[in-house]
Amino acid sequence: MQLISLDFFLLFAVTLLLYNLFVQRARWRVLLCSSLVFYLWAGLFAFVYMIIISLSSFFLALFLQRRKEGSKFALILPLYIGVAVTVGAWVALKLISRGGDVILPLGISFYSLRVISYLVDVKRGRAEAQRGFLRYLLFVCYFPVVLQGPIVRYKEISDSLFSGRRAGAEEGISGLLLMLWGIFKKVVVANTLAAPLSKIATESDKYRGGYVLMLLCLYSAEIYCDFSGGIDIVRGASGMLGIALPKNFDRPFASTTLREFWNRWHISLGEYFEHYVFYPLSLSRPMQKISRRARARLGGRRGRKIPLYIATMTTWLLTGLWHGFRWSFIAWGLINGGLVLLSLEFSPIAERFYARHPTLAANKALRQWLGRVRVFLIIGAVRLLDVYGSVILTFKMLGTVFYDLSSYGELERGMLSLISVPELLAVAMALVAIFIVSRLEVKSDELAKSPSRAVAAVFALALSSVVLGGYGMGFSAGDFIYSRF
Amino acid sequence: MQRLKKILSELHPQLSVTDDTRLIDDGILDSLDLVTLVTDLNDSYKINIDAEEITPENFNTVGAICSLIERHGGRVCS
Numbered sequence: 001m002q003l004i005s006l007d008f009f010l011l012f013a014v015t016l017l018l019y020n021l022f023v024q025r026a027r028w029r030v031l032l033c034s035s036l037v038f039y040l041w042a043g044l045f046a047f048v049y050m051i052i053i054s055l056s057s058f059f060l061a062l063f064l065q066r067r068k069e070g071s072k073f074a075l076i077l078p079l080y081i082g083v084a085v086t087v088g089a090w091v092a093l094k095l096i097s098r099g100g101d102v103i104l105p106l107g108i109s110f111y112s113l114r115v116i117s118y119l120v121d122v123k124r125g126r127a128e129a130q131r132g133f134l135r136y137l138l139f140v141c142y143f144p145v146v147l148q149g150p151i152v153r154y155k156e157i158s159d160s161l162f163s164g165r166r167a168g169a170e171e172g173i174s175g176l177l178l179m180l181w182g183i184f185k186k187v188v189v190a191n192t193l194a195a196p197l198s199k200i201a202t203e204s205d206k207y208r209g210g211y212v213l214m215l216l217c218l219y220s221a222e223i224y225c226d227f228s229g230g231i232d233i234v235r236g237a238s239g240m241l242g243i244a245l246p247k248n249f250d251r252p253f254a255s256t257t258l259r260e261f262w263n264r265w266h267i268s269l270g271e272y273f274e275h276y277v278f279y280p281l282s283l284s285r286p287m288q289k290i291s292r293r294a295r296a297r298l299g300g301r302r303g304r305k306i307p308l309y310i311a312t313m314t315t316w317l318l319t320g321l322w323h324g325f326r327w328s329f330i331a332w333g334l335i336n337g338g339l340v341l342l343s344l345e346f347s348p349i350a351e352r353f354y355a356r357h358p359t360l361a362a363n364k365a366l367r368q369w370l371g372r373v374r375v376f377l378i379i380g381a382v383r384l385l386d387v388y389g390s391v392i393l394t395f396k397m398l399g400t401v402f403y404d405l406s407s408y409g410e411l412e413r414g415m416l417s418l419i420s421v422p423e424l425l426a427v428a429m430a431l432v433a434i435f436i437v438s439r440l441e442v443k444s445d446e447l448a449k450s451p452s453r454a455v456a457a458v459f460a461l462a463l464s465s466v467v468l469g470g471y472g473m474g475f476s477a478g479d480f481i482y483s484r485f
Numbered sequence: 486m487q488r489l490k491k492i493l494s495e496l497h498p499q500l501s502v503t504d505d506t507r508l509i510d511d512g513i514l515d516s517l518d519l520v521t522l523v524t525d526l527n528d529s530y531k532i533n534i535d536a537e538e539i540t541p542e543n544f545n546t547v548g549a550i551c552s553l554i555e556r557h558g559g560r561v562c563s
Contacts, residue, residue, distance in 0.1 A: 278520070279539050284536075
């Protein structure tokens with residue numbers, strides 16, 4: 001079941017209706033039933049696997065909370081085993097599913113992270129273990145967040161998930177607006193660009209040079225609209241149920257540095273890995289030992305950076321592997337990690353440069369725009385690893401941007417053979433609208449306060465999605481890029 | 486407090502840190518900065534702030550960081 005499908009909208013509509021009809025104490029059960037239906041729809045294997053993970057982690061959490069006596073190692077060992085088994089099963093299934101005989105259980109990459117964070121938080125005393133299995137099961141399989149996240153931690157969502165609180169009128173309208181905004185981004189931009197960009201990527205012998213540059217730019221638009229559009233649909237739907245979910249994107253293309261970009265893109269994943277991998281690893285005892293030895297050999301300033309570098313690269317490697325067990329994802333993670341560290345090292349050099357050129361330094365707008373263009377191109381170039389699926393091919397194709405100059409002459413004609421003028425105009429208009437909304441920081445909850453503006457926005461979004469949306473041949477209507485995780 | 490502000494200014498030389506500066510909410514300190522800061526604080530104050538204490542509540546203002554140091558038995562920020 002995809003997020004943009006009649007099945008999903010039907011399931012959501014029935015859920016919303018029943019949720020509002022039932023008494024408060026029973027409403028979480030409506031969510032649970034809908035979520036279980038969602039999983040059953042995905043297949044029996046997906047359903048059974050999810051139940052097994054839920055049962056085992058549920059009992060393990062209760063055990064972790066109750067067990068207070070024993071050595072430090074004895075107390076932490078069950079947690080390590082639980083995490084190892086969850087991760088091990090997930091890795092095994094990811095590897096097996098590459099063969100094609102087994103389909104990866106729906107949402108496994110997302111709920112596995114939720115389960116792990118729950119076990120760790122219970123062990124650390126940051127969350128109280130849930131004593132009711134069915135409530136815990138709802139946390140694991142809450143259907144709006146199954147396909148694309150955001151990755152929510154137990155403490156962030158448990159109160160609203162189980163409270164049975166209904167959304168107020170403004171909240172409901174805000175949720176509807178957010179859903180429609182997500183649908184608009186998805187169908188008008190992402191769906192329209194999917195087929196032509198896929199063709200450019202798969203026929204790499206034919207589409208080189210200027211086409212690769214177009215792919216870099218347009219794929220950034222496609223993946224942003226696809227992913228953030230899906231998140232908006234999820235947040236909007238959940239908001240209409242009175243359950244607030246955290247933002248997963250915060251105007252990422254406004255970033256002027258790479259570090260800033262990764263604080264604005266897929267925020268929940270970044271925060272998760274920060275919290276559960278990066279901070280514990282960089283401040284762990286082995287890292288402190290490495291830091292002491294490095295400072296003794298290299299001096300204080302350089303030496304203290306060594307654990308930071310190791311933890312950063314390890315975290316990025318794991319982030320890449322989370323996306324997929326392919327060399328291209330491993331390279332994606334390591335390159336992004338390396339670039340973040342490079343930007344850390346270059347930051348003082350940049351500051352000294354601007355100190356020597358005060359006129360340039362004073363032109364804040366120019367500096368910001370240069371930064372944004374730089375970040376956009378670097379992130380877009382590294383992202384091509386996902387598009388081409390091969391490290392060597394990606395670098396080869398990026399090289400053609402600089403030496404295959406003849407491709408630029410035929411670029412216009414070539415692009416128009418891939419995407420029609422009306423489709424290009426639709427995408428362009430949508431991107432302008434997205435830019436304006438982002439720049440003005442228009443928020444759905446603010447719009448919802450004014451009924452006339454809300455109605456106008458609903459009408460405009462619905463109409464433009466229907467009229468301008470990509471529904472033609474050559475794409476899968478709901479083939480979310482991130483749903484494959 | 487001055488010692489702490491000196492540590493913070495070494496992280497971001499161009500930043501003028503005041504008691505009202507919201508270090509996390511305003512996106513001034515990111516995860517790399519926080520790890521560097523904690524390492525420097527642990528060394529400077531001879532304390533042991535661990536990963537679980539890296540939260541927005543503990544690092545959003547200079548005052549919050551001071552409280553954290555003092556909870557670890559560090560000398561009073563001055």
